[in-house]
Amino acid sequence: MNQNDLYEAIFKRKSIRNYDPAQLDQNRLEEISKNLAALKPMTKGIKTEFKIISPDQVTRKGMNKAPHYIAAFSEAKDTYKANIGFMLQQMDLYFSATGTGSCWLGFPQPTKEVTESSNLEFIILMSFGNPKETLHRTSTSQFKRKPLSEITNIQGAEELLEPARLAPSAINLQNWYFTGDKNLIHAYSAKASFLRNIVGGSYFPLNVGIAFCNLQLAAEHLGLKTRIVFEKDRDKNQPKDREYIASLEIEKATAP
Ligand SMILES: Cc1cc2nc3c(=O)[nH]c(=O)nc-3n(C[C@H](O)[C@H](O)[C@H](O)COP(=O)(O)O)c2cc1C
Known part of the structure; x- marks a missing residue:
C-alpha cells in the first residue's frame, strides 16, 4: 500500500x-x-x-x-x-x-x-x-458534491482541488473553502451557525481535515513536495463566516 x-x-x-x-x-x-x-x-x-x-x-x-x-x-x-x-x-x-x-x-x-x-x-x-453492497463508485458523477466553483476561488489548480472536493463530510455538509494559489493553498471552514452547531457543526473542522488529506495526496501524486503550515494571522481580513484551518505549501519536486 x-x-x-x-x-x-x-x-x-x-x-x-x-x-x-x-x-x-x-x-x-x-x-x-x-x-x-x-x-x-x-x-x-x-x-x-x-x-x-x-x-x-x-x-x-x-x-x-x-x-x-x-x-x-x-x-x-x-x-x-x-x-x-x-x-x-x-x-x-x-x-x-x-x-x-x-x-x-x-x-x-x-x-x-x-x-x-x-x-x-x-x-x-x-x-x-466486508461490504454487503457495492464497494466502489465507477464514476465521479456518482459523488453528490458541490461544484468546484463553490468551494474555491483558485484558478488552474483543478488537479489538486478536485480530490478535495470529493471528500466525505458529516451529513455531506462540504463546509470547506480554499483560497490562495496553486503553490500555497489555505483551507477554511464555514463557521457553524447556532442551529448547525447542534447538528453536524461540531464536525466542521474534522471535515476540513478530511478534505486536506485528499489535497495533500493529490499534490504528492503529481510529484510535488508539500509542507503543512499554520499561519497564525490568517484569520484576519477574512469574511466573518469563515474560520482558518491550515495551509499547504506546494513546491515542484527537484529532479533526482
Ligand atoms: C465526520 C463524519 C460523520 C459522519 N457520520 C455519519 C453517521 O453518523 N451516519 C452515517 O450513515 N453516515 C455518516 N457519515 C457519512 C456521510 O454521510 C457521507 O460521507 C456523505 O454523505 C458523503 O457520502 P459518501 O461518503 O458516500 O461519499 C459521516 C461522515 C463524516 C465525515
Whole structure:
C-alpha cells in the first residue's frame, strides 16, 4: 500500500453501511492495526489513540451493525479535530483500496466503558468490515458534491482541488473553502451557525481535515513536495463566516 493507492481510492470510495456480520480474520485485523499505528498526523505534537472495538461496545442509534469499529481519541488542543479527520481519512481510503468497507460515524457513540478507557477526548467512530453492497463508485458523477466553483476561488489548480472536493463530510455538509494559489493553498471552514452547531457543526473542522488529506495526496501524486503550515494571522481580513484551518505549501519536486 503506497500513497498512490490511497490517491486512486479518492475517486471511487463511498460510505459503506451494509456489512457481512462475520469478523475479519486475525491476519487482516493485524494489518489494519499496523496501518492505524502508521497514520501521518496533520499537526505534530497532538496525542492520539485509535482503538478497534466490537459492535457490543457501540450504541448504534438505529444504524446497521458492522463487525468492527475504530474509536478515535485525541488530546484536545490546537487543530485536534482537523488532525483526526486528516488521519482517519487515510484509513477510510486504505479500507476502500484494500477491499474493505468503511463509514465515518458521528451519530453512533461508543459505550461509557470505551470513552472512559482513554485519557484522551473521544472524537469519532468509523465502522469497517466486508461490504454487503457495492464497494466502489465507477464514476465521479456518482459523488453528490458541490461544484468546484463553490468551494474555491483558485484558478488552474483543478488537479489538486478536485480530490478535495470529493471528500466525505458529516451529513455531506462540504463546509470547506480554499483560497490562495496553486503553490500555497489555505483551507477554511464555514463557521457553524447556532442551529448547525447542534447538528453536524461540531464536525466542521474534522471535515476540513478530511478534505486536506485528499489535497495533500493529490499534490504528492503529481510529484510535488508539500509542507503543512499554520499561519497564525490568517484569520484576519477574512469574511466573518469563515474560520482558518491550515495551509499547504506546494513546491515542484527537484529532479533526482
Ligand atoms: C465526520 C463524519 C460523520 C459522519 N457520520 C455519519 C453517521 O453518523 N451516519 C452515517 O450513515 N453516515 C455518516 N457519515 C457519512 C456521510 O454521510 C457521507 O460521507 C456523505 O454523505 C458523503 O457520502 P459518501 O461518503 O458516500 O461519499 C459521516 C461522515 C463524516 C465525515
